[in-house]
Amino acid sequence: MPPPSTSRMAPAGLASGRRRILSPLRRFGLDRLAALGLLMLMMAVYAAEPRPVEILRVKVFDLFQDIRPRIVTVRPVTIVDIDEASLARLGQWPWPRTVLADLVEALFAAGAVVVGFDMVFPEPDRVNPATLAGMLQGLDSETRRLLLSLPSNDAVFATAIGGRRVVLGRVAQPIAAHAQPNPPLKSTVAVRRTTDAPKPSATAIVAPGLIRNVAMLEAAAAGHGFVSLYPEPDGLVRRVPAVLAHAGTLFPSLAVELLRLAFDRPVSVVTLDRAGLRGVAVAPGFVIPTDGHGRIWPYFARRDPGKYVAAADVLAGTADPAMLKGKITLIGTSAFGLHDIRPTPVERAMPGVEVHAQIIENAATGTFLARPNYMIGAELTLLLGGGLLLIWLAPKLGAGWTLALFLSVAAGAAGTAWLLFSEHRILVDVSYAILAMLLLYTFLTYAGYTREQASRQRVRTAFQYYLSPAMVERLAEDPSRLALGGETRTVSILFCDVRGFTSLSESYKDDPTGLTRLINRLLTPLTEIVMRRGGTVDKYMGDCIMAFWNAPLDDAEHARHACLAAWEMQAAMGPLNRELAATAAADGRPFTPLTVGIGVNSGAVVVGNMGSDQRFDYTVLGDDVNLASRLEGQSKAYGVGIIVGENTRSFAPQLAMLELDRIRVKGRQEAVRIYTVLGDEDVAAGNEFVVLVAAHGRMLAAFRAAAWVDARTALSACRDRVNGFTLGGLYDVYERRLDRYQANPPPAGWDGTFEAESK
Incomplete structure (x- = not known):
């Protein structure tokens, strides 16, 4: 035989390979896979540090500082404030530089260590004597000559600052400006770099113009x-450059330069490694930490009026000497009209000069905020770990417990971030990780909700014709109660069949539509009874209803509910027949009353979706299902409307049931006791039923003992005690058996079991 064609084997092999690939994915879950992709995307976004992420991060750090601003413990800096009061006393700004010279003289006379100007003087004084001589009209020649002979205000100011520790300001510009007629730039910043470090201008903030x-x-x-x-x-203002790069060279900020002069050092030393700038050493052991771009992250305090002294008071000699002696003094302004008011994380309006002062205070107390370079990795690790934990546990725990898990992780991360800030002044950004995990939680919860809703809809679609609407909703609320694919459960099964359906069909051979309407009118109220009693309608087989209890929903009283449903179905036949008779009379059609036989049995069966890949039903299979069908078939032979098996009787002993026989149905070797249902618990407690049961028990005992005369006497007593119970047909059956056995006794060893000859 030739080998099988590889082209025919390919699709099967391909399908097998696809299943091997998809099977682990299904076990992992498409929701988890999508969430994992979302997690990777969020990690990539964080690593790229786009502006929204950076803004979120610094806003959280702002909140930390606003909640717990730095407490001022020492004041190494005094701000000589060109405030509104000083402007009122000395005139509008700019003041003549002779006034500034007097201010410098007064400060050093009071014992100031260093004087810094938070301002720049890019143009000559507008009230220099020579300038005035040229501007003022009507001056006599002598006055003009005297003005021209006076030194310029700039010269007076230069003389005052010359040879003293005075720092003047410079302003960075975003574009290169025309060169000014100034001495060549001289930097007071030295660079100590590792061999793999980039150029300083490649990492520091660049000032193209100056x-x-x-x-x-x-x-x-x-x-x-x-x-x-x-x-x-x-x-x-959050981060302030400690150094700026201009023309490839690093230059210091005002605060760094003031500290250098305060320590009387020739240069400040910047450390540069592969990660960028690491800090600025203004003296041995006195290092200002920076980020990789050379920025200082000050720990801001609230605005501190205690470090301010009015410039007018210094000039008048009325300032507190203790505020100037041995201090670094900064000359700046708090006047709003001079436009040097800056918002900070802790103040909406803080004079720019105080920002420089707070940097020096941070340096003196070692309270700068730190954000180590490894923090990005730590924050990504938090996001990865927390995200994977949520992805793994969310489908297992459900929304409520997953929320508790998320809140625990978020609270732990936030608490750790706060502890590192408040105790060690280390800045850790957990906000993005928390928001990302919240997004993951929301996604997984929504995906789970969507999947659950889809599952519920599938359940509704699958069971809307099997169960009552209320039971469908109960099952849809908890689809886990439904084991699709088959499970073993103890259920109660009911078969209900119309007797004489063949002859009934023949009478409708010319009107099949009429037969359909008739069957529907019969099955509808019977189905409503099944559903009202919590049963699952398995299927309709022509004129037959098959139903069961205790699946897919648990029903601890499944046997009782099945028996009561059978009893109520029989009770419903009377009113239904009267309605059908009235309809037939109106149509001029003869009518034969409909009767049904019902069989009920309980036992362990396999229940679930069964069928082919193209079509399947939720049904039950098993020997006890077959027995229920056989019992329904025997109901006519025993002259009763309902027959239930002994298992059902044992599950619902409280109902009014009467033993019919011990029977071996066709196709089974094992004999079973069978019963009929005569009523509910109230009937069972009634005297008529109790008396009937006693008489009936004596009749069966005599019959099974082959005491035919005693059995006949007991049978007569049973007929006298029927009292409305429809048992005449049953006792007719035993009457005929007694006649037969008296004429032809059963063989020796007979135990009273009846062998059924038909299904």
């Missing part, structure tokens, strides 16, 4: 520092 002081002042000052604060995109 506004300097007039040449005379530039040459006289002992130091120069940038006063530019570089607010962030939202306008807040």
